[in-house]
Amino acid sequence: MPVDQPGSGAGGSAEPGNDPDCTRIVIPADPTAVREGLRALFDTLLLRGLAAAERGTAEIVLAEALNNIVEHAYARNSGKIELTLQLHCAELVCQIEDQGEAMPGEVLPRGRLPVITGPDALPEGGFGWHLIRALSRDLHYRRIDGRNQLSFRLDAGQSGG
Amino acid sequence: MELVADCQGDLLIVTAMENRIDAAGAIQFKDRMREIVKVPARRVLLDLSRVAFLDSSGLGAVVAVMKLIGPERKLELVGLTPTVAKVFRLTRMDTIFTIHPALPEGLRHAG
Numbered sequence: 001m002p003v004d005q006p007g008s009g010a011g012g013s014a015e016p017g018n019d020p021d022c023t024r025i026v027i028p029a030d031p032t033a034v035r036e037g038l039r040a041l042f043d044t045l046l047l048r049g050l051a052a053a054e055r056g057t058a059e060i061v062l063a064e065a066l067n068n069i070v071e072h073a074y075a076r077n078s079g080k081i082e083l084t085l086q087l088h089c090a091e092l093v094c095q096i097e098d099q100g101e102a103m104p105g106e107v108l109p110r111g112r113l114p115v116i117t118g119p120d121a122l123p124e125g126g127f128g129w130h131l132i133r134a135l136s137r138d139l140h141y142r143r144i145d146g147r148n149q150l151s152f153r154l155d156a157g158q159s160g161g
Numbered sequence: 162m163e164l165v166a167d168c169q170g171d172l173l174i175v176t177a178m179e180n181r182i183d184a185a186g187a188i189q190f191k192d193r194m195r196e197i198v199k200v201p202a203r204r205v206l207l208d209l210s211r212v213a214f215l216d217s218s219g220l221g222a223v224v225a226v227m228k229l230i231g232p233e234r235k236l237e238l239v240g241l242t243p244t245v246a247k248v249f250r251l252t253r254m255d256t257i258f259t260i261h262p263a264l265p266e267g268l269r270h271a272g
Contacts, residue, residue: 031185031218056214056244063216067184113252122228124221127252131217134251 020045021087027066029079029098034066037083046087051159058092058154061135064128065096065150073100073148092156094136095149102143108150162189166197173202174264177212182219191222198230205230208264210240215248224254239264 023046027037038059041047050058062083069081079100086093103109111129116122133139136152143149163178175197182190198205207223209215215223227236237259241249249255 031183035181035183035185053243056247059214060216060244060248063183063214067216067218070184116253116257119232119257120228122224122257124224124228125217127217127220127248131248131251 022046022085024082024084026080026082029070029074029077029081029100031067031070034063034070034081037066038062041083041085046085047092049158051157054155054157057135058156061132061152061154062094064132065094065152068128069096069098069100069148073098073102075101087156090156090158092154093151094154095151097150098148099146100148102148103141106141106143108139108141162186162193164190164193164197166200168200168202171203172206173198173200173204174206174208176208176210180211181214182209182212182222183214183216184218187218187222190219191225194222194226195229198226203234204237205234206237206239206261206264208239209245210242210263212245213242215245217248217252220248220252220254224257227258235259237261 023041023044025037025041027033041062042050042055042059047055047058066081066083070076073079077100079098082097084095109129111131111133113130114123114126132152136154139150139152141148141150162182165176165178167174167176175194177190179186194207207226223236223238230236238249239261240263241260246255249258249260
């Protein structure tokens with residue numbers, strides 16, 4: 001079953017729940033909800049203390065993973081995305097689930113950078129998986145019961161103040 | 162997507178006023194830029210110093226703008242913030258664009 005609590009409002013919401021080291025968020029699959037969801041997420045107790053560099057990295061990886069689901073798994077059709085973050089030993093353990101289409105071949109794209117052949121042939125896309133792979137660790141994908149599960153770890157160094 | 166354009170002779174300085182260019186705003190950014198760069202300035206500087214976050218869609222839009230003003234004009238970027246610089250570096254787009262740390266003194270936008 002999709003979620004154990006009802007989906008949140010248009011922009012999604014981040015809920016600290018009972019565990020201060022865990023945050024779960026459910027958002028509709030559209031780019032504006034991704035933006036608002038990330039904003040809510042980085043405002044939670046869990047993520048508020050992230051050092052600037054770690055925060056930037058986490059935001060890049062999460063945005064790429066979520067927008068990839070919006071664009072490809074759901075192909076801009078409606079759907080829900082569920083994101084669970086856990087703080088564990090200075091790492092952020094991230095799990096993202098959706099019920100969109102499976103990855104082609106049920107494997108993750110290799111994320112090779114597009115080849116730059118000349119100024120007229122500059123690539124305008126194809127960067128997303130390269131960024132996710134470059135900035136995350138323990139990246140795993142599996143397809144189970146019509147759901148996509150993506151998991152990875154990020155550094156979660158805290159800011160001094 | 163608010164963009165402020167300031168034409169100084171041969172130079173067009175465009176300042177992105179939003180703090181993010183992401184998947185939700187990339188198309189709007191590209192469309193606004195398409196209008197703005199119709200000015201026949203020889204150099205186009207895009208000031209990104211207020212943009213804290215740019216994702217791969219935002220990057221793709223910046224690349225698209227570079228292509229649509231060319232080939233005789235180049236898009237130069239100004240003031241990449243740390244997370245934006247990281248995206249350019251990791252995708253090696255920092256080797257494609259001329260990137261200035263800040264706007265030269267005297268060219269700074271009043272607003």
